[in-house]
Amino acid sequence: xxxxxxxxxxxxxxxxxxxxxxxxxxxxxxxxxxxxxxxxxxxxxxxxxxxxxxxxxxxxxxxxxxxxxxxxxxxxxxxxxxxxxxxxxxxxxxxxxxxxxxxxxxx
Amino acid sequence: xxxxxxxxxxxxxxxxxxxxxxxxxxxxxxxxxxxxxxxxxxxxxxxxxxxxxxxxxxxxxxxxxxxxxxxxxxxxxxxxxxxxxxxxxxxxxxxxxxxxxxxxxxxxxxxxxxxxxxxxxxxxxxxxxxxxxxxxxxxxxxxxxxxxxxxxxxxxxxxxxxxxxxxxxxxxxxxxxxxxxxxxxxxxxxxxxxxxxxxxxxxxxxxxxxxxxxxxxxxxxxxxxxxxxxxxxxxxxxxxxxxxxxxxxxxxxxxxxxxxxxxxxxxxxxxxxxxxxxxxxxxxxxxxxxxxxxxxxxxxxxxxxxxxxxxxxxxxxxxxxxxxxxxxxxxxxxxxxxxxxxxxxxxxxxxxxxxxxxxxxxxxxxxxxxxxxxxxxxxxxxxxxxxxxxx
Numbered sequence: 001x002x003x004x005x006x007x008x009x010x011x012x013x014x015x016x017x018x019x020x021x022x023x024x025x026x027x028x029x030x031x032x033x034x035x036x037x038x039x040x041x042x043x044x045x046x047x048x049x050x051x052x053x054x055x056x057x058x059x060x061x062x063x064x065x066x067x068x069x070x071x072x073x074x075x076x077x078x079x080x081x082x083x084x085x086x087x088x089x090x091x092x093x094x095x096x097x098x099x100x101x102x103x104x105x106x107x
Numbered sequence: 108x109x110x111x112x113x114x115x116x117x118x119x120x121x122x123x124x125x126x127x128x129x130x131x132x133x134x135x136x137x138x139x140x141x142x143x144x145x146x147x148x149x150x151x152x153x154x155x156x157x158x159x160x161x162x163x164x165x166x167x168x169x170x171x172x173x174x175x176x177x178x179x180x181x182x183x184x185x186x187x188x189x190x191x192x193x194x195x196x197x198x199x200x201x202x203x204x205x206x207x208x209x210x211x212x213x214x215x216x217x218x219x220x221x222x223x224x225x226x227x228x229x230x231x232x233x234x235x236x237x238x239x240x241x242x243x244x245x246x247x248x249x250x251x252x253x254x255x256x257x258x259x260x261x262x263x264x265x266x267x268x269x270x271x272x273x274x275x276x277x278x279x280x281x282x283x284x285x286x287x288x289x290x291x292x293x294x295x296x297x298x299x300x301x302x303x304x305x306x307x308x309x310x311x312x313x314x315x316x317x318x319x320x321x322x323x324x325x326x327x328x329x330x331x332x333x334x335x336x337x338x339x340x341x342x343x344x345x346x347x348x349x350x351x352x353x354x355x356x357x358x359x360x361x362x363x364x365x366x367x368x369x370x371x372x373x374x375x376x377x378x379x380x381x382x383x384x385x386x387x388x389x390x391x392x393x394x395x396x397x398x399x400x401x402x403x404x405x406x407x408x409x410x411x412x413x414x415x416x417x418x419x420x421x422x423x424x425x426x427x428x429x430x431x432x433x434x435x436x437x438x439x440x441x442x443x444x445x446x447x448x449x450x451x452x453x454x455x456x457x458x459x460x461x462x463x464x465x466x467x468x469x470x471x472x473x474x475x476x477x478x479x480x481x482x483x484x485x486x487x488x489x490x491x492x493x494x495x496x497x498x
Contacts, residue, residue, distance in 0.1 A: 029161075037436055040446035041161055043193075045200075048436075070205035074451055076434075107375075107436045 002096035006051075008035055009104040018091040024100060025049040025087035035102040042087040047074040048106040051089075053082040054099035061089055061098070077103030111139045111148050111400040119144050122485040125427060125430060126385065130414035139400045145485075146172075146276075147388060147409040148402065152419040153438065155411035159389050160443040163188055166389035168445060170407055178286050178339070181330035185445065192444060198323045199331055202251060203313040203448055208455055211310055216247045216456045220464050227497060232475045235351070235493040240344040247294055247456065248339040252332055253304055253311025257296050262340060265289045269337035274486060290314025290333075297332055339449060342383040345489025347457050350377030351465075353428030355474050362432045365466060373430040374458030379437035380428045385413035385488050387441065412438040413488065469497040482494070 002020070004027055018027045028036035028049070037048035044067065053061045061065040064072060068088050072079040075106065086100065114137065117129055122145070133140050133151040142149050148158050156378045169186050176182055184195040201207070223243045227233055245262035249255055272286035273394075285401065304314040312335060316328045324330075350373055354361040364373045391406045402408065416437045417425035440447040447453075466472070473493040474480065481490045 038335065039436075039440065039442045041163075041443040043196075043444060043446060045446055045448065046440075046450065067204065073205055074454075107434055 002091050002093055002098065004091060004095070004098045004100065006033055006100050006102055008033075008102045020092055022091050023087050024051065024089040024091060024098075025085070028086060028089060033102075035106065036086060037106040038087065040087075044068060044071060044085060044088060047071050047085065048076075049086040050075040050077065050079070050103050050106060051084055051086045052080045052101040052103060053084055053089075054101060055082060057095070058082040058099050060094060064088070075103070076105045076107055108374070108396055108399055108401045111141045111397075111402070112137050113141045115143055117142050117144050119485065123483060125482070126411075126413065126485060126488075127417065130411060130417065131426075134414060134418060139402075142409075145409060147407050149409050149411055150397065151411045151414035151418075152398075153415035153421045156412055156415040156438060157442055158239075159410050160387070160438075160441055160445070163444055165392055165395060166408070167392050168192070169390060170388045170390050172407070173273070174275045174283075175273040176284060177278075178269060178275060179330060179333055180287075180290055181326060181333070183330045183334050184327070185334055189443075190466065195323055195327050195331060196444075196471065198316045198319060198328070199312045199335075199448065200441045201315045202310055203452060205451065209486070211456050212247065212251055212452060213460065215250055217460055217464075218242055219246050219273060220461055224465060224468050229498055230289045232494045232496055235495055236344070236348060236491060240347045240493070241340065243461075244340045244343040244347075248335065251311060251339075251452070252335055253300050253309065253313030254296050254332075256300070261292065261296075262336065265293050265333075265334040266336050269333060270341065270487065273337065287302055293333060294329065297329060322468060337451075338384075341487055341489070342449070343453050343457050345381075345383040345487065346374070346378050346453060347461060348464065348490045348493050349381045350374050350457070351382070351493070351495075352477075352480060353377050353380060353430065354462075354466075355476055355495070357428060357430070357470065360428075361466075364430050368463070369430065370462040371454065371458045371461060373452060375434065375437065376428060376430045376432065378439040379416045379435070380425075381482070381488055382416055382437070382439040383487060383489055384439065384441075384445065385484065386411050386486055387445075412441065437476050472497050 001017050003015050004018050005013055015032045025038050029038055039048045040046035046076040064084050068085050072083050130151050138152045138432045140149050167188050184192050192403050241263050243260040245259040249257045268286040268289040269283050275282040301317055386409045388407055388409050391402050391404055393404050395402050422435050440450045473496050479494050480490045
């Protein structure tokens, strides 16, 4: 189990326990976080599960792959240096305490 | 639990003519309704349509009781699930990468827009359906697929033949004859281009599929291209005309869009308002329930995204086109594993390129008479005539 905190653009935050193997997108969706739209369900085809990884966690989470970085250009809110698609972040024990910021819009 | 209520009043003719009042009534009174005319259980609320699409482990895309397989001469990825679907979809994905979109398809499309706008007659009334929207959608798709020697007319004919075949629920042999002869022509064109593209770095769909390290079967390469032909012309065509209708009948919005450059929002609102693909089908893999109604295993539900996009729970005055409204998620590109592969291509081409260019070239364009615009379609929907005066 790992705890992941999602912080919305308006500052509200919620923390959820993730089973290993879930992606951050799936965790958000399973908990009804509407700010993660995730239209394509994790196929890396839509850029509607955009998150900005908290700077303290950026190194541990790692950078976006080339294809993911390309896709982030289609994100509705402009991508930041630590932006990722949450469907591409598998939750592991090493990410216990992870903080993800949600952009203003996904669509 | 009871089975969903049956609605015997709805006819296919009514749905084809104007389904929106019917969907409004269904949303209000029977959002899970068995409709014998369509031989499906119609889901008309946004939450329900999204939940079905997002849960492929319960809802299969493999609906065996349709003429699609016969029409396409193949079991296509549209009707597959899981790994099999993923593999066939990913075979084409490199073509649609953001990089190819930016460096290849968008510049090519821009040139086509210039050329096709130049061709339009400058005086009198012109119908933009056959004169612009259909042909230009065919042209760019031919390039993207790697079939540049297919003419606009051929592409459009093949596309319509596939659509008519897939919708041939009456199993009329004449309709299948038309699509069979289209297959002969398509196969010849595809084979000819495969020879040309073998061992090249070309980024078209045909090239990336045949040159992959672990290519999918030839039969599925053909099927993938035909799915793209069947769906890749009418959708951008109908989307363009729908957005143009929304803007031309709301001149104040058009002025604001021109002033602020929010063409992307004008595009999204158009396809939300009248979704080019209105419905999709899924099959229950096991007994389940929706809103307290029993849905037995093997039932076929129709997710009506056209209705979801007007759902009073998620949008106000959804029946009106309003390019200036606050953005709300819509379901016109679907969701889940079958999420439209052409999403970004359509947004870029129609939304960011065509719309500003056509209004730049013809700033005084007007509908000859909005009443002359005829809308049609239950599965696919859009204007089938679009008479305008350009100057």
